Amino acid sequence: MSDDLDDIQAIFFEECAEGLATAEAGLSAMADGDVSAGVIAGVFRAVHSIKGGAGAFGHAALTAFSHRFENVLDEVRAGRIAPTPGVTRVMLTAFDVLADHVAAAQGTSPLPADAAVAAALDQVLADRGVAEAAPVPAAPAPAPVAVVEDDPFGFEPVTASVEPFDPFGFEPVTVTLDLLDDARPVVADAPLPWTVTFVPSDAALANGGEPMLIVRELEMLGGTITGVDLSRLPSLRDLEPEHAYLGWTISVPGTVEESAIGECFDFVAPESIVDIVREISSDMASTGVPVVPPVAVAPVPAPVPVPVALAEVPTLIATPIAAAPVPPMPVAVAPVAPPPPVRPAPVRVDEAEVQRTHEVAAQTIRVDLTKLDMLLNLVGELVIRGSILADRLSPKDQERVELPQLSRLTREIQDTVMSLRAQPIKQAFSRVPRMLRDLSAETGKQVTLETTGETTEVDKGVIEKIGDPLTHMIRNAVDHGIESPEKRLAAGKPAQGTIKLSAEQKGARIFVRVADDGGGIDRARVRAKAVEKGIVAPDAVLTDEEIDQLICAPGFSTAETISNISGRGVGMDVVRSNVEALGGRVEIASTPGKGTTFTMVLPLTLAILEGMIVRLAGQRFVLPLANVIETVQPEPGQVRPTTTTGEVIELRGNYLPVRRLTRTFGFADNDARTPEESLVIIVESETAGHVGLMVDTIDDRREVVIKSLDQNLHPIRGLGGATILGDGSIALILDIEALVGPSAPLNRYPQKGLAA
Template sequence: MSDFEQFRQTFFEECDELLQRFEEVAGNLQPDENDNETLNELFRAVHSIKAGAGAFKLERLVTFAHELEDFLDQVRSGTIHLQTGDPDLIVQSGDILHTLIEYAQAREEAPENLEADVLEQVRQRNPKGGQFSEVQSAEKPRQSGKIKYTVKFRPHRELYEAANEPQLLLEALTDLGETEIEIDTSRIVELSKTDPMESYFDWIITLETESGIEDIEAIFEFVDGDCDLSIIPDETIAEETDDGEVLTSQNPIEVSTTPQNQNDKADGEKAKPSKGSIRVDLERVDQLVNMVGELVIAQAMALESISSEIGIEQINQLQALEDLTMRTRQLQEGVMAIRMQPIKALFSRYPRLVRDLSKKLDKNVNLILEGEATEVDKTIIEELADPLTHMIRNCMDHGIEMPADRVGMGKPEEGTVRLSAEQRNGRILIRVSDDGRGLDPDKVVAKAVKQGLIQEGEELSKEEIEMLIFRPGFSTASEVSDVSGRGVGMDVVRRNIQKLGGRITLESQKGKGSCFTLALPLTLAVLDGMLVATADERYVIPLSSIVETVCPAANQIKEMPDGGSVLSLRGNAIRLIDLCGCMGLSRKGLTEPLRKLAVIVETEFGRHVGIVVDELLGQQQVVIKSLETNYYRIPGVAGSAILGDGRVRLILDVDGLSALLPKSPISKSKTVSEIPAENEIQTIASGG
């Protein structure tokens, strides 16, 4: 990729961030409320986009952005007061900006009248509207000869921190005319005192061009505030016009963009380096994460191969290995933190969606966001956008009733959709719920029978009926709309969630609403696990899921009619999973262990299950490798890992294992009196 292309790509990446924030903030605008903080943020976003577009000569984008910027400036100054329809107009303008940028990024010409209607509305609301094109024409000096300019350019460190490149600016100047470039190296310090983030070069450019001063300013507008810049038109090369008039330049003007605070600093005072951020390609971060993952594996293998040969006399070597383990873990945690970001970046998209759908469906709906500070792997955030969009559409279309119907049912006229996120047991739970009509079990079953998904008369539990909506092609919509009901629905959502190593469940109550719960890993890279053995195999149980480990006595275990077992522990009945049998292993030829261990784990929804194993081998950090990518999805298995012995081991999926439990009379919570011979048990908690 050339330097220019990299510069261009940086511009579009910044536009994406600015527009995302624009959409989030614009959704908070209300008529008759000129919120200066909100308006200032919108103005800055549009101004930054216009500045960059000017540097790349994206004329239509510059024109539209300037008109919108001027309108926002009039609003924030109080000249224009927001009226009914203005917030929607600003949101629509953001959509136009987004579309124009998409076409510009693809190097395609946008449809001719794409922005015409919205642009005309913006101009009508602005007393100064429509003057931009006239101002552009008036600003250009009337000349037929070349003008010589002296351009003095001193970049600040912030210019480099924002991934801008002076070379590209200088190349853009050469496109305007003949240039002579002189570099000033007087600020260079000794090599030992050099700060790699500081700027030490100045440039003095002599430019002969027919372009006006505003064309030169446009080149540097993208770095406005991140440099010292002066443009001095100091000589006109006289030429005759067609009517014989000789044009000359008089009264040279110096244009400076030096920030005021730079001039106010006392002599000798050193500017404090600003704490900012840098933009790094996600592919590079992925490569770094993979490299650190391989380092973790190599460190574990080294520790396992060497520690067994070290005696007490080599205790220093063992301590050095343990120190290496700690440092490797710190490195891994630091690298993983780079990929983590608040889920607010995802949640901020949906107020606009709910707002638009409310108008389209003629429903009054309030969106409540909770847990926006919860941090998740960036890859997971990107993959969740479409599934969450579809679920919110379903809540709005199928769940929330019409206002008149809600009032008739004794509900508030305004419906509520709630989107929340929280961390639990090393995973993230995202819930999408509504207070609408909920699922009608009879209607769902009738539809499933009609579509041939189940047999007529087949008995299903409440949970099984709810899970029918995740069957391919299933829909309860009576008619197809452009919101939902096209047959490509919750089955696609479920597959997308499963690809991320997660699962989706539904809880619904007729007349009261529904709640979709997505359980996902916090990261797709590493986890802390407990290594366990059963028969002649080893497995990894996520450490965050483990509550405790017990060695039960024989009288604590009760065999159930369905072939399963229940452990009586402190007044609770906990369903047991025999890992050996569940994984299809055989102890033939092996000595049966004298006592078995039950690893009590908590599922994502707060239920306890006991996994029966032969031995605990210790805690270990493992690098997750996707099993589905390299093989195919296996129920009860979350992924694989390479351990210190170099062998591949399976990482158990606690909830997946609990779902494999056979149906039984205790699959629902029961009291003591309903379980024969277990009077000491006060509560039965199912693991399924």
């Protein structure tokens, strides 16, 4: 039973993560000015769900804080508190504390100190908002003259408050009266409690409901059980375990909003009875005099005075106030009409609507990601076994055992599993607006964010691992890229900088870009810092691309002082190491005075790709088929040298650059092979366009399972991983973009190739 509870609680924390993401996106939208009802309702529902689940699992601190937070959101949702920037700032701070409470409930962090934020939330409720600017204090008014006289008939004293007036300006004199009518409404000192009657339906337990969870949630609001209805309880012989027989009467403090009580019954079972009414005091019950509960009213301007001649109130002022004649005095009297008592009808749930909801919910199911990983690994093993059969069987035998059909079914299974793991990259982008807002406030820089491609789907494992790189790239763009408003204006730019965050899929790769319109990379300063830190030799000859890549070196930073944003030299190093661990790479393009673009090139899937098996100096490599355009057998003179290391191929009147992969990987003994004895594979890349790769031969076309080099060896630029071929041998998978890009490795392994 304990294991089942742990499993259910794990699902609750997954829902918390989804709710926090929804709440953060909504609050960020509110901070940007979108205060539509749908956005506010989305934040409210997210916090309400977290509160309900926390109460069910006994996380008292999380429940208490989320309830406070929910109270403010409920008032904002109802329009009783305006979602001003001040209120939104308080709620954003409360969100941070709520996330810390969720982490504390999971046991991954200590319990946060929430007293200050809780007090701020209470203050928002009390003041019905947050003052955006301190009001100008008014000049102190003269103290009013109070005249108190005992009534000769034994009634309570009458108090008249008279404010001095300007005899030349004829300002009115305001008299505040205490009514002496004995039949006036009685104002209670505190709101009367609520009486909640809850009778769950017979089928509540059978439908998966738990009435006691609702009762406990009401108790968390301060409610107490005042009665239990046992009239439906049968004899022990007729007792059905899946039936609900009890009903409860619960008294809830009057300070609790009725909407907060009603929300406890959001998921109540069909045909349940819920009755929420104000209690009636014994005095009122006996006299029949209506009770007017006190209402919290925001400060309003003074009411327009109603002129009343002094002669009309002779019994109110027994002695003259001043010798001078007194002009007519206005009297401000606010008559209170007692509202008729309203008894809400019992809340009954539409059974058909609940059934439709259950049908929709039944179409989805939560699956642990490790189970999907296991399934994906099994599909990979199935692909390997298919390769083994393809190597060992003749084409005729392959047709006889329907191996092509088996390969097709395997591919469909793999695509289905990958679609289960695919998630929109918006999950990784959702935290950027809030982070950018905080960075702008901390640096004093004005930055706006533009996002595109948020619906691009990426493997779940990729999304989880690009969070840190994305954070460091955004921080770097704000701190080092975007200039201060003064510098931007002096350079003829708008004071507000722009960061563009985008994602797109091209072939088997995902390109995530962070581009700013700042000052670009100061390459002279970067080089000087690299020399100072001993990263490069003083006499080293570096291209612009190589200097740009220096900012990703461990411990490198151009910040003069260490701050909360940068200065420790761990930012871009984390970006490159994390991205390369995924089998991707980081590209940097910068134009002085124009800005810088960081691109994370990530694999679309971490599992299976369709590749071409090629040979280099007797070793087999896998070239991703998604990049291949065509294959050319060069004729004499078709491949021509341009420099000592560069060659081009003439193809239909165009000249394309050619790279000898034997030279790239250091197979020097095979470098004397002529182009006519080789094959040139024309591939397409994002950064270099069409490029020819010279290989020895092509062996086969095959689906291969990608194995990470980071887990089994270490990342190597130009290689995207490894795979196991049908004969059990290992082949390395080529990374086309890294091989043909501007900073592609040339003669990186000059002595003994990859073995070195």
